[in-house]
Amino acid sequence: MTRTQTARSFSISAIPICVTIAGSDSGGGAGIQADLKTFSALGVYGASIITAITAQNTKAVTAVHDIPADIVAAQIDAVFNDLAVDAVKIGMLSMPETIEAVAAGLAAFGKPIVLDPVMVAKSGDRLLSLDAVSALREKLLPGVTLLTPNLPEAASLLDSDVARTEAQAVEQGKALLALGAGAVLMKGGHADGGECVDLLIRDGMPPFKLTAPRIATRNTHGTGCTLSSAIAAGLAKGLSLEEAFAAAHAYLQSAILAADRLSVGSGNGPVHHFHAMWS
Template structure:
């Protein structure tokens, strides 16, 4: 049977991030995608103009319906919207034995805030302890730790270990917000540190990169890969999606990456 992954995240009406990006990623990597919508967003490549959260009861009902019938092999958590949604998701995942990939979505590519400040504590205390892997970018890691963003790899490592101390089994520190000709991600696990590098590409079409990477990791783990193997494949997949992004021509702002770069003929 085809492996199944579940995304629990917000909907992006522009199609570049959120649940839409996750489902595209699952499909591109050979995994069936199910979804729980935590919030509706009105957004495009330029801005988020409205956010409307789903009720905690609706979030719980969606989770119950999926888990009652589908053999979910991995769960990806993205934009959760607020403290009540975080609590509902935490209750729904209580006792969950599946890998949980937590992308702590806080700010959209446009700069619009997607997680209120008062919900950060809930994310920190209710979801980090149950995560298989946490995938923060440098600003998100800084918010979770209430400190300044890391400026170099040594500080990324220190912050990664500090985040691991909050409960997740592993932390993938994403270096996309750093400077330099190469982008460096660091996977920090109990067994050590894995360094993943890629050339920093001159493109503004990077909408949905965080969602795509975490969804790709979830896809790999749903397929039975180890965490390190899933992260390595996800990293390569994302780099291919970024390299092909300018060929899409979607929107006039920060366009999406090309999720189907290896599938569509023109890619």
């Protein structure tokens, strides 16, 4: 068989493409690294636009270097002028200038955008400056397909107390909808109790609730990044928002259950993104 005949024997189809716009985690558990691992595990091609470089491991963030806004904009131009992007996930945006550059770069995108408002690392280190919160709320939140805050992030965006009950979480989700998000996923990982409740809030529809037992492990670094990027991967594949959320929720729960099979670092270790592939 000739080389030409061999090439023709394969069917070539376009692979879904996701772009992550986020910060780099040098420890590999969250941020850009977690997003790209998630995309790969779920059969989606991942590209990246780096907004910040963190010196980070499983114990702490020791330094943050913000990428200049013009370089962030140049990355957006380079990627979107060449790749047929199907969905975008946005994570760490630490400066107002970066938020404005991302908002301008995505203004004409017209496809799914998942915004994970990363504010504090698992170690407790703050990743979003206080003056950037209003820019995120006013410049970027309006028009995104899905906003995925945990309960403290939702409270910060609304300048309110952290929701303590499911009813309060639904109320805050609706308040975030009123700020312009297409849908809001209120993540319950920071709530108390033996069950974690995630609530997908959409206008004119009852909340879509998924629950999971709280898993006894400290290896949960990057859970928020992983969930939001898994949802973006599902949307890139053409799933509905509800389908993408359900698939991402199941993937994350399996990654957390398998996290203790890894031995990475001495602090809050990562979830196991490749649990279905590695023996």
